[in-house]
Amino acid sequence: MKAIELFAGAGGLSIGIGRAGFKPERIVEWEPNCQRTLLANRHASQADAKRWPLEIERDVRDADFTAHEGKIELVSGGPPCQPFSVGGRHRAQADRRDMFPEAVRAVREVKPRAFIFENVRGLTRARFSSYYEYIKLQMQYPELVAMDDEDWSTHLRRLERHHTSSRAERGLEYRLVAEVLNAADYGVPQKRHRVFFVGFRKDQGIEWSFPEASHSQEALLWDQAHGDYFERHNVSKAERWSNAERTRSRAERLTEKPAELPWLTVRDALATLPDPERNPAEASGLSGHRFQPGARSYPGHTGSPLDDAAKALKAGVHGVPGGENMLARPDGSVRYFTVRESARLQTFPDTYRIEGVWSEAMRQLGNAVPVTLAERVARSVALALRSAESTKQ
Incomplete structure (x- = not known):
C-alpha cells in the first residue's frame, strides 16, 4: 500500500508505517537536521529506510499532491507541534508554524483512503478547545476550505453548520477518530502522551477503533x-x-495479576548498553553513545528513575531543558541520556542514525513519534484497509 509522509521529523512515524506495510511514495520534512537524518539512513540502506524515496522534499507549502489523487492509501505526519506544546509559546492558530492547514490540503488533493496525524497532548487543552474542534472538522470535510474573507473562527462556524446540516452536499468526507494515547501502554519504555487523528474516507465503509492497550x-x-x-x-x-x-x-x-504486559522501564530499555560515564571506552564504539556533562536535578525536574517508564523526552524551545532528558540513578546521581539511549526510549532501532550535534539530535528525538506506537496504530489502520478491500472483491 502506498503512502505520503508529511512533517516526517526524525522518521519515527515513517518507520512505524513502513513496518505496518505502507511504502512512502513521497516524504516531506523542512528541518535541515531531520532531513540529514532521513537521507543518511536512506543512503546507508538502513533496514527500515531503504525503501524510502531517494529525494526528501523540503517545504510542504511548495508541494503539489494532485498527481496522486486516488492513488494513495495513506497520508500521515506530525504537523509541527510547537504552537500547542507545553514547552512552546502557546500561540496556536496565530503561530506561523501551525501546519495543520497544509496537512488538510494534502488530504484534499490526494483523497487517500485513510490518514494518520499526531500531535502533542497540549493541543487538547481547554484553552485550545475551539481550535481543536476546528482542526477535526477540517479533516472531516477537507474540501470545505476557508474563503478569502474568513478568519479561522468564522470558518469554524461554517464547518459546524455543514456538519450538522442534513441537507448539505458533503463532498469528500472522512470518518474521524481522535484520542490521546500513552506510549507506555503500547510497549514503549516512556510515558509519552500524544493525540492521534485517524480518518477513513466515508465511501470505504470502515468501522474502526484504536487498538487496545497491551501494557499497564x-x-x-x-x-x-x-x-x-x-x-x-x-x-x-x-x-x-x-x-x-x-x-x-x-x-x-x-x-x-493484571492481564496486560508490564510497562517497559528505563532499565529494560538500556540493559544491554554500557554506562557512557562509568565505562566510556566500552561505550565509545556505539553510535551516539557518548557522555554529555552538565546534568543537574532541581525541584520538578528530577530525571527518569531506572525502574519506571521514562518521563517524556523533551525537545525544548531553546535546546535540551536543563532538568529533563536525564537518568536518575538509585544513588541519587543524575546524568543526561545519550542520543543512543534516547533513541531506545523512542524505540528506534540501534542501526538507525540520528544526525547533528548532541543538542540537535536530542531535539529531533524529543519531537519524534515512538516507532512502536506508530507501528501499532498503523498496523490497525492497514488491517482495516485490507479488510475493506477484500470485502469489495
Missing part, C-alpha cells in the same frame, strides 16, 4: 512486587524501590 503500570508494579523483575535485572535489595516507598506500598496492595 499495574502489571509493572505486580512484576516488581510479586514477580521476578528485580531478580531478572540483578538489582540488589538495597537499590529496590529506591526513593519510591509510595509506589512500593501501592504495588504490594495488588492482589491479582
Whole structure:
C-alpha cells in the first residue's frame, strides 16, 4: 500500500508505517537536521529506510499532491507541534508554524483512503478547545476550505453548520477518530502522551477503533512486587524501590495479576548498553553513545528513575531543558541520556542514525513519534484497509 509522509521529523512515524506495510511514495520534512537524518539512513540502506524515496522534499507549502489523487492509501505526519506544546509559546492558530492547514490540503488533493496525524497532548487543552474542534472538522470535510474573507473562527462556524446540516452536499468526507494515547501502554519504555487523528474516507465503509492497550503500570508494579523483575535485572535489595516507598506500598496492595504486559522501564530499555560515564571506552564504539556533562536535578525536574517508564523526552524551545532528558540513578546521581539511549526510549532501532550535534539530535528525538506506537496504530489502520478491500472483491 502506498503512502505520503508529511512533517516526517526524525522518521519515527515513517518507520512505524513502513513496518505496518505502507511504502512512502513521497516524504516531506523542512528541518535541515531531520532531513540529514532521513537521507543518511536512506543512503546507508538502513533496514527500515531503504525503501524510502531517494529525494526528501523540503517545504510542504511548495508541494503539489494532485498527481496522486486516488492513488494513495495513506497520508500521515506530525504537523509541527510547537504552537500547542507545553514547552512552546502557546500561540496556536496565530503561530506561523501551525501546519495543520497544509496537512488538510494534502488530504484534499490526494483523497487517500485513510490518514494518520499526531500531535502533542497540549493541543487538547481547554484553552485550545475551539481550535481543536476546528482542526477535526477540517479533516472531516477537507474540501470545505476557508474563503478569502474568513478568519479561522468564522470558518469554524461554517464547518459546524455543514456538519450538522442534513441537507448539505458533503463532498469528500472522512470518518474521524481522535484520542490521546500513552506510549507506555503500547510497549514503549516512556510515558509519552500524544493525540492521534485517524480518518477513513466515508465511501470505504470502515468501522474502526484504536487498538487496545497491551501494557499497564499495574502489571509493572505486580512484576516488581510479586514477580521476578528485580531478580531478572540483578538489582540488589538495597537499590529496590529506591526513593519510591509510595509506589512500593501501592504495588504490594495488588492482589491479582493484571492481564496486560508490564510497562517497559528505563532499565529494560538500556540493559544491554554500557554506562557512557562509568565505562566510556566500552561505550565509545556505539553510535551516539557518548557522555554529555552538565546534568543537574532541581525541584520538578528530577530525571527518569531506572525502574519506571521514562518521563517524556523533551525537545525544548531553546535546546535540551536543563532538568529533563536525564537518568536518575538509585544513588541519587543524575546524568543526561545519550542520543543512543534516547533513541531506545523512542524505540528506534540501534542501526538507525540520528544526525547533528548532541543538542540537535536530542531535539529531533524529543519531537519524534515512538516507532512502536506508530507501528501499532498503523498496523490497525492497514488491517482495516485490507479488510475493506477484500470485502469489495
